[in-house]
Every structure is written in C-alpha cells, then in structure tokens.
Amino acid sequence: MKFKTIFTCLVIFGMTNILQAQNPIISEIFTADPAPLVYKNTVYLYTGHDGATLEDTNYKMPDWYVFSSKDMVNWTNHGSKLSPATFSWATGEAYAAQCIERGGKFYWFVSTFHKNDDNSKGGAAIGVAVSNSPLGPFKDAIGKALIVNEMTTDMKHAWDDIDPTVFIDDDGQAYLFWGNGSCKWVKLKKNMIEVDGGISTFKPKNYIEGPWVYKRKNLYYLVYASAGTKPEMIEYCTATNIAGPWTYQGIIQENVTNSFTTHPGIVDFKGKSYFMYHNGSLPTGGSYRRSICIDQMYYNPDGTIQKIIQTKEGVKAVK
Numbered sequence: 001m002k003f004k005t006i007f008t009c010l011v012i013f014g015m016t017n018i019l020q021a022q023n024p025i026i027s028e029i030f031t032a033d034p035a036p037l038v039y040k041n042t043v044y045l046y047t048g049h050d051g052a053t054l055e056d057t058n059y060k061m062p063d064w065y066v067f068s069s070k071d072m073v074n075w076t077n078h079g080s081k082l083s084p085a086t087f088s089w090a091t092g093e094a095y096a097a098q099c100i101e102r103g104g105k106f107y108w109f110v111s112t113f114h115k116n117d118d119n120s121k122g123g124a125a126i127g128v129a130v131s132n133s134p135l136g137p138f139k140d141a142i143g144k145a146l147i148v149n150e151m152t153t154d155m156k157h158a159w160d161d162i163d164p165t166v167f168i169d170d171d172g173q174a175y176l177f178w179g180n181g182s183c184k185w186v187k188l189k190k191n192m193i194e195v196d197g198g199i200s201t202f203k204p205k206n207y208i209e210g211p212w213v214y215k216r217k218n219l220y221y222l223v224y225a226s227a228g229t230k231p232e233m234i235e236y237c238t239a240t241n242i243a244g245p246w247t248y249q250g251i252i253q254e255n256v257t258n259s260f261t262t263h264p265g266i267v268d269f270k271g272k273s274y275f276m277y278h279n280g281s282l283p284t285g286g287s288y289r290r291s292i293c294i295d296q297m298y299y300n301p302d303g304t305i306q307k308i309i310q311t312k313e314g315v316k317a318v319k
C-alpha cells in the first residue's frame with residue numbers, strides 16, 4: 001500500500017473513533033450522579049461535580065452543574081447553577097441531586113450536609129431549590145432543610161439521608177425516595193416543599209444508595225446502587241404499588257471502570273430509553289474524579305430491564 005493510502009486509512013479510522021467515542025459525555029470537568037429531566041424537547045442533565053485533587057482521599061464536591069442536549073450526543077455546559085452555599089443551613093459537599101418540573105417551576109432536590117444549629121446537630125440533609133427555568137437561577141425554596149438526619153433513626157451513621165429521587169405519579173401525588181444503608185420514602189405535598197405524612201423505611205435486596213424511582217406502563221421501578229464493601233453495581237426492584245411490596249429483579253449494571261461508586265439516572269427521550277451512570281475512565285479519573293456516561297437501555301416484553309452494556313461509543317444522536 002502506498003504511504004498516501006495508509007495515511008488516509010489512518011485518518012478515517014481515527015475520525016471514526018473520535019466520532020463514535022461519546023463516553024464519558026463530559027470531559028471538561030469531572031461529573032457524577034447524573035439526573036436527567038426531559039422538558040420541551042430537550043434533555044437537561046443535572047450533575048454533581050467532583051473537584052478532588054489526585055491526592056484527595058474523599059469527595060470534594062463544590063457545586064451542581066446543568067448540561068443540556070437535543071440529541072443525547074451534543075451536550076451544552078450551562079455551568080455551575082447551585083451550591084451548598086445557596087442554602088444558609090448547609091455546609092460541606094454537594095452530593096447527589098435530582099430536579100423535577102411541576103406547574104412550570106423546577107424543584108431541585110439536593111443532598112448536602114447540615115450545620116450544627118437549632119434545626120439539626122449536623123449530618124446529611126436534603127434541601128430543595130426552586131426556579132422558573134430549568135437553567136435557574138435557583139434559590140432555596142424553604143429556607144431550611146426538608147429532611148434532616150434526626151428525622152430518620154434506623155441507620156446510625158450520619159450520612160444516611162442522601163441521594164434524593166423525586167417522582168410524580170399519574171394522579172399528581174409526588175414522592176421523595178432517598179437514603180444510604182436503607183431506602184426511605186415520604187409523600188410530598190403539591191407545593192413540593194413539604195412532606196405529607198410519615199417517613200417509611202425499607203431495605204431492598206443489596207440496597208446501599210442512589211435510588212432512582214420512575215413508572216413505566218403501570219409498573220414502578222426502584223433502581224439503586226448495591227453492594228458496599230465491593231465497588232457498587234446497579235440492581236433494581238419493581239412494584240405494582242409505589243408503597244410496595246417491591247420485587248427484587250436483579251443486577252442491571254456490573255462494576256464500572258475505575259470508580260467505587262456508580263449511580264443511575266434513567267430517561268426516555270424521542271422513543272428510546274437511556275441509562276446514565278458515572279465511572280472513573282477519564283485520564284487522571286478515579287473514585288473521587290468521576291465522569292458521566294450514557295448507554296442505551298432496553299426492556300423485555302414483561303417489563304424487566306436487560307443488562308446494561310457499558311460502551312465507550314455511547315449512544316447515537318437522535319433527531
């Protein structure tokens with residue numbers, strides 16, 4: 001083969017690889033804990049932000065970011081839109097969060113940590129920020145935490161009230177699920193900023209943290225990070241009633257590259273289902289320097305979820 005032909009082949013091969021390698025989808029900063037929201041033909045992706053140095057041995061998560069896409073491949077970085085500093089009662093890291101729309105307002109449920117004051121002795125807590133736009137500006141919706149460590153006592157560690165996932169059922173009833181070590185849930189009032197009734201606690205098989213709750217064809221899904229002493233996987237349960245009982249359905253995602261944690265974020269967009277998660281696969285990445293990826297998600301006719309195939313290529317652009 002002539003040099004020119006070999007060169008052309010190498011360029012085409014290289015370009016094809018570049019065009020197809022979508023994962024991780026964000027490479028300018030380290031991102032974690034994906035929470036997608038579809039609104040008006042656009043996917044908004046709310047993320048955590050890993051700011052740890054290579055020497056750090058724990059999370060350094062200063063703020064939450066928003067990205068958006070109209071095709072699941074080209075993502076616009078809208079920047080840092082919220083931080084624990086927005087909440088006068090908060091201190092510490094910006095753990096997992098999820099934003100949901102109701103009545104034209106956007107409610108961003110976040111997990112962070114509480115100052116030691118009259119409302120709490122500290123520990124993880126859940127707050128809500130609100131905005132008239134998916135891109136903010138967001139402000140504290142309540143002026144205090146929605147959930148504080150003292151409200152749940154089944155787990156003795158102080159960081160069990162993390163990882164909120166919020167879901168509005170067809171009848172308009174909103175639910176908040178969350179928790180590390182056990183899964184907790186409560187109804188929310190229509191205003192989305194007050195709990196309605198008591199908190200329930202349960203422990204799905206192998207549950208550790210990071211719940212993601214949604215409904216598809218009259219079946220409720222509770223997808224979560226599992227294990228604990230080993231790197232996390234994603235497992236799930238289904239139920240015909242959101243109050244349970246939940247039926248364990250198995251593992252859908254095995255361990256991820258170079259990160260102890262993984263965290264599910266699930267969305268349907270333009271007729272396809274997508275599974276978002278994080279790993280440590282960017283150069284210099286790791287458990288505290290994570291990156292969000294997307295792969296296709298498929299359901300069986302009976303509603304069970306097929307194993308997620310983690311790829312470097314990611315997904316194809318949708319029109």
Ligand code: FUB
Pocket residue numbers: 032033048059094095096111162163209210261262263
């Ligand atoms: O990102 C900080 C914590 O790591 C999250 O709250 C957990 O779900 C895990 O991803």
